[in-house]
């Protein structure tokens with residue numbers, strides 16, 4: 001089991017967005033309890049000079065807050081509510097890949113949904129948070145039903161300028177297997193691209209490959225060399241399945257190995273010089289796995305909360321520090337290759353936490369657990385859970401994204417309109433300055 005090492009730098013205390021903005025935020029937080037201003041992004045730009053526009057998987061998004069793949073994105077009515085609330089994007093529930101005959105090598109992940117328990121959890125750093133405990137895994141209905149969901153969701157999303165993308169779990173070889181079942185990659189990807197093209201034409205379809213946390217407890221993930229092999233083989237097979245038509249996003253999982261191996265995974269993906277083996281973007285990082293925790297009759301379940309964000313932030317820090325230590329004129333394999341775009345996931349329960357990931361280079365944020373919390377956890381009294389969550393994420397006077405971005409703009413001297421995508425880029429390129437700035 002990995003050793004717990006918290007991140008070295010943190011956003012501490014309360015943000016100082018400046019007197020006038022602080023007053024405005026307090027007023028907005030109060031008045032927006034009855035409903036968010038519409039249209040949201042132009043209001044934020046005009047009022048605070050913050051441009052929420054960003055990118056996800058090569059597509060423009062109006063704001064960086066999206067719904068992560070899971071139980072809250074498996075039915076059209078859920079996507080409809082997210083569109084109404086104004087989320088930036090939605091990743092659908094993970095479907096288990098299949099071949100033409102309907103065979104699924106990863107079928108053990110296609111088990112029916114079970115009871116979910118939303119519970120409080122205390123992290124190893126002593127901070128309280130929330131986690132969802134359950135036994136369930138991937139999409140359980142037929143692939144045809146998933147395609148129907150995708151098509152309908154694309155229509156809903158398109159009308160609201162909210163990209164909706166699929167997530168797939170494809171074949172990964174067990175230690176006893178020395179082959180990759182390519183037909184699962186081809187058949188599944190092709191069918192999804194067909195649906196996508198009806199709405200987006202030739203634009204490549206972002207497609208997340210879910211390396212789920214439960215893999216960490218599986219014999220498939222017992223060897224480091226095997227996992228590193230997955231990270232280059234999977235993009236190759238996904239790209240080959242539909243050349244030029246997919247933007248491959250690897251949703252990296254938290255293994256049971258030490259943090260140094262998590263960094264090695266990021267470096268391995270980054271080091272691919274180009275071509276079909278290189279992923280197009282990363283999602284970092286899926287939940288933790290506790291091989292000892294019992295839930296009902298199952299021993300070994302995934303969990304989240306403060307330990308998850310601590311681990312993710314610490315690993316991203318180590319990765320960026322290693323990148324910035326590379327000597328001038330570094331001539332390694334990935335010399336000159338820009339860092340892959342990063343979408344963050346993991347315990348993003350506040351705008352403050354989103355800003356923590358932004359500082360580590362993330363240009364979009366994917367949430368799941370926050371959308372499962374009881375209404376009593378939110379100040380907003382209007383709209384769906386997604387709208388309540390957006391109100392909390394953006395406008396909270398001390399925990400909100402706007403308050404923190406205003407403070408960071410001041411702290412790092414970002415000129416003009418603070419654009420989310422540009423801020424994320426700046427942080428990656430100037431990681432040493434970020435560390436320096438946060439250390440005071």
Ligand SMILES: Cc1cc2nc3c(=O)[nH]c(=O)nc-3n(C[C@H](O)[C@H](O)[C@H](O)COP(=O)(O)O)c2cc1C
Nearest residue numbers: 068069070071094132210304345346347367368369
């Ligand atoms: C109940 C539940 C179901 C999930 N199902 C999936 C899934 O099907 N595919 C996937 O890639 N991630 C899945 N996840 C992971 C989430 O997408 C997300 O990355 C993770 O929970 C971390 O975000 P959070 O801390 O905001 O929950 C699931 C998470 C939960 C809690």
